[in-house]
Amino acid sequence: SQELEQSPQSLIVQEGKNLTINCTSSKTLYGLYWYKQKYGEGLIFLMMLQKGGEEKSHEKITAKLDEKKQQSSLHITASQPSHAGIYLCGADWVAAAGNKLTFGGGTRVLVKP
């Protein structure tokens, strides 16, 4: 969706290095979700952010929400091969009809050993 832009579209990172993925919304966010998808498989929920300035961490993955910019970033520290996959951000927009998520185009991450 052009209303939800992810960058970069893909990236290759050396194992042990950090990486950051960004997700920018053109509309006011109610909530911002991060999911991970292994190639050809279903989506696994990572984190949900709702409040401006909110930051959540799980293992080596940290996500932040910048309410002013309507933007979220996902940061992986000391990447491992298990971090490879497609990362998708999903948006709940204020006043959107129904409870549905609109997803960004995804970021393909490859971790080189």
Add this chain to the structure above:
Amino acid sequence: DSGVTQTPKHLITATGQRVTLRCSPRSGDLSVYWYQQSLDQGLQFLIQYYNGEERAKGNILERFSAQQFPDLHSELNLSSLELGDSALYFCASSEGDRAGEKLFFGSGTQLSVL
């Protein structure tokens, strides 16, 4: 395991045919969502049902239809299939239909139209 079950995992069919994809939501979840994922369009929302009623509609073609049954399982019917309908179809479920709920995704049905 998300608790959402989709069948079949793979489906190969010919143009012009009709297929039905099935989804069983997580126990206790009342909402079911259908998404289509393709290389060129990404992950697109198709339709949402809540407790048997249609709640929200996205980019769903007229050739496609869905329903949610009293036992809460859902079916997505795709008819007059075209080559461009080849995609990975996901079902997801959530407890209710409020904004801010986490969606749990099934592993998808890979549809190939030849």
